[in-house]
Amino acid sequence: MAIIEATDLRKVFRSVVRGPGLGGAVRALFARDHEEKVAVEGVSFGLDAGELVGYIGPNGAGKSTTIKMLTGILVPTSGTVRVAGIAPFDHRAANAQNIGVVFGQRSQLYWDLPLRESFELLRAIYDIPLDRFRQNLAHFCEILDLERFMGTPVRQLSLGERMRGDFAGAMLHDPKIVYLDEPTIGLDVIAKEAIRTFIAEVNRERGTTVILTTHDLADVERLCRRIVLIDEGRVIYDGPLERLRSEYGTHRTLVVTLAEASSSEVVIPGATVVHHEMSVVHLRFDRRTTAAEELIRRVTERHTISDLAIVEPDIESIVRRIYTDGYARPEALPS
Amino acid sequence: MVRVYREYWRINILTTLEYRENFLMWLAFMLVYHGSAIATLYVVLHQFPSMNGWDFRQMAFMYGFWMLAHALHNTLFSNVSSIPEHIRDGNFDRTLVRPLDSLFATIATPGQIFPDELLLAAFYFGIATWYAGVHVDLAFVVLVPLIVAGGALIDLAIDLAISTLSFWFVRVDALKWITLQLEEEFTRYPIGIYSRSVRLVLTFALPFAFMNYFPAMYFLHKTDSSLPLPAIAGVLTPLVGIVSIALAYGFWRVGLDRYQGVGH
Incomplete structure (x- = not known):
């Protein structure tokens, strides 16, 4: 049973626009320009x-x-909310x-x-x-x-x-x-x-x-x-x-420790070097196009390595990627 | 609600007593502060042995009415004037998630309130009543608390209306300050000395005259022919208080829906 139901919640804030500095502030005393800022643009979800x-x-x-709209602090500009039926x-x-x-x-x-x-x-x-x-x-x-x-x-x-x-x-x-x-x-x-x-x-x-x-x-x-x-x-x-x-965390990182420190560039097909310091190299790869075994084989063909590990993406890096890459816009996203 | 209010006062008093030294210093300060206010009044009023037919003793009695109502307001409702501050810093959010009427929740937010001002005002009023030779009978004992409560509601209504404006303008310090100055200025002397328009404002728009002028007139058996109000107006203060607060509360409810909070 849904205990919270938000449908098409929208909230627009209205605020006075001021020019920079004291001059702007003085001008704003006389001529007020209002700016509308959409803080929430049609949010819907339900919670059981x-x-x-x-x-x-x-x-x-x-x-x-x-x-704040769910708790009753703010009145939505439009849309409806029901929390425990109220x-x-x-x-x-x-x-x-x-x-x-x-x-x-x-x-x-x-x-x-x-x-x-x-x-x-x-x-x-x-x-x-x-x-x-x-x-x-x-x-x-x-x-x-x-x-x-x-x-x-x-x-x-x-x-x-x-x-x-x-x-x-x-x-x-x-x-x-x-x-x-x-x-x-x-x-x-x-x-x-x-x-x-x-x-x-x-x-x-x-x-x-x-x-x-x-x-x-x-x-x-x-x-x-x-x-x-x-x-x-x-x-x-x-x-x-x-x-x-599983949908967005398609990248893995292969962390390789080379047998000897090298400052020369490491190039491995199918992966990008995201970090290279002393003997430790971080290689990022897409698990859908490159298999980990294959990548490891490529590395060992070119370098002598003393250690390696595959790092799964944590949720933080996934979310950071979604925000910075911006490819997960509503229209592009299956939800 | 009664339990919340009782608990609110318990917390207030506990908070005040938590800082014992501060409390004692505060008490000393209050005695000096109110003492000097009354002394100033004494000096000012003595310059005019009689003003518009009121002598010094009668004006002291009239001032007592205002002082008592104002002190009652300050003691019970002081949180209302901090609303703009809480709106600005976002702490008002907390008030809105309480299962109480938001005005009541605001009034019953504990701080460090102690009824010292009220006690002093009551003491002063007693002295002034005796000094003015007002006849204290049963009607006086019944009516004065009602009138003082009505006066405090008038004060509250004006304070609330100004605080409500901060839902639109955020800062209303200037307006608040001006109103308090006007209130202190125009409650000191019989309003008969002012022009007709000022008298009308003080009677019908910002009804400060009902806090002290009309009640004092009633108990001193005076009449004011300049205003279209009978002497009985002096005991209408509770009614005026209720109407004022009802209007201010309606305005407050409109303002609440405009609340934008801070941050997004």
Whole structure:
């Protein structure tokens, strides 16, 4: 059953155009030119209850604008959204009860007070029954290891601890859907792992639907089966992560360590040298046109090698390629 | 909602007490600040032993009404004037994902609010009432809180309307500052001393006159023949407050749909 349905969502921002510098600013006081900027250009997708989806795109692609329309913060210019059967911006309060939101760069905790005071306020705001509240809090304390710093003022917490607090805060009222906007930004490896484990567990155990926007594609690789890629306000890919990998990850890299360091150029038919330093050469090849065995044979015919490895493309490099090469425009993309 | 509001005050007070030294310094500052405001008023009003038929004691009583209503507004609704700031820095997003009415959610966002100003204003009002020799009876005790609440709503309505403009213009500091200056200027003296157009504005457009002038007139048994309003207008303040806030709230709802947020 679809819990989120977005159809043809569009959002146009209107802003004043100013010339550069002070002169431009003064002129803008008198003559105002308005500029329309299309942030989201017809985005449609559906999410089933219990899905965990990565919503990915470069800066300015329209990710946060979409999320803000789904959460009811922004009113779409056109198109419709249904979240758990409700149009979020028409019924903000009712929608808010169904959702949890974590903004990685914006805490909802009270800076000056211990974590538990923020949780008490959230209990009142979301009208959480006491036994449910205690049960959830105990559970989150356990997985997120909050007990140690429940009594510490939030301003004295590390970023990792604060984020864990924020996650617990967003989940206390048992939301059906959580929106996570850059939840691991700025965190160290251990804190990232703790957060990822928590997200996976909440999704699995409670069946919470999760939409994750992130720049850290390791989050996506670790958590999401499905991803939605967005660029310039349009969805350019929507499907399983694996398919993206097999369709777009057609390039492999053969890393060869030559027996002796060479500065002379290495030329191998069917592959391009993308990196060459001392004795290590990175050769990129397309697996559809060049078989790995064949390539290795060609290399060994020409050079003596001491080691070699084939590197599969990670999702990050695939996504980077889609954005920079620009060949995955909507019309060219099977979705 | 009641629980949220109670919790909001609990957090406010806890936050204030979290920084004990700051709190004590703040209290000392408030005493000096309000003390000097009243002293200034005393000096200014004493220059005019009588103004438009009002003597010094009566003007002090009138000022007390404004001070009390304004202090009540500052204590309960101070978050409303920070709306433009939250719109600009994007923190307003958080308010919109709360399962509460967005105005209520704004008002009940804890900060570091303490009812010191209100306590001082109440103290001043008590003194001024006694000084002006106003007869305190049951009607006075019942009506004054209602009038003060109405006055605070008038203040809130104007503040909210200005803050709402920031959905369009982002920065509204200048307008906010001008309005506060006007309010402080025009609530100090009986409005009878101003020209007719100013009196009409203060009665019908920005109804500051209902915060202090008309109520004071009512309790001092004065009449103002220059305005087409009977003496009973003095107890209409709660009604004026409710109408003002209803209009401002309607405007606010229109503005909300215009919210653009920050970033894309």
